Amino acid sequence: MEGLTQQEEKKNEYALEVNIDEAGYSSGDPCVRGVSFKVASGELVGLIGPNGAGKSTTIKAILKLVPHVKGEIVLGGSGTYAYVPEQPLYYDTLTLWEHLSLAGAAYGMEEQDFERSANELLERFRMTDARDKLPGGMSKGMKQKMMLMIGFLLKPDIYIVDEPFIGLDPRATKDFLRLLDEECKRGAGVLMCTHVLDTAEKICDYFVLLSDGQTAAQGDLAQIQATSGLAEGDLFDCFEALTV
């Protein structure tokens, strides 16, 4: 668009458009109803809500991992995404490096490009010493880092990250947030589901607050505050006021 810098232009494109009429595990009994939002390129959207509110079901509906979904999901850009699940998924017999290699090969990365990116990620996540370890010999946080590294390796148009903070120590959290910020600046969109509301309040551009399978509020912090009637409230206060 005229007068916009390249980065502003990127921000005006959508990395993900979600219009879920219904989603659930058995027909006729949807857990999620009427959830619609967009993630712009370069934007970080926080999907928040109490236990059982429907956050993971929403993410799984986006990824077509639940059996019943009515609605429309549109991936922007070239349609590439990285999903980082809440529970690490891995092969017991493959080392960290072999997991990265497998992901690189599956996405057709050039060998040189893969080696450079994988080594950089090992350093940034302080995991170089764990390069040849099997997941069974890793701590919870190390497994979580492995999942995040696989996501970052792929440099997708959108990251879909389910509760990334549990298990990460403060330094690893900082390393992760710094990388995420760089990826947003590159133009990637991020949809992140989390219970860590103080961090979400600091880093998210937009919030979708779910309660009992429906949208209780959505918008930036000012809009969430307005919906909750707490003009000066922090995200936690608004969350309490708006959820059941």
Ligand SMILES: Nc1ncnc2c1ncn2[C@@H]1O[C@H](COP(=O)(O)OP(=O)(O)OP(=O)(O)O)[C@@H](O)[C@H]1O
């Ligand atoms: N595999 C499943 N089969 C049937 N029902 C499920 C399944 N997984 C979740 N549900 C139901 O869907 C509803 C929403 O659950 P969901 O896991 O999406 O919540 P959530 O917001 O991610 O919660 P949490 O914060 O506890 O992770 C709940 O009523 C839950 O019982």
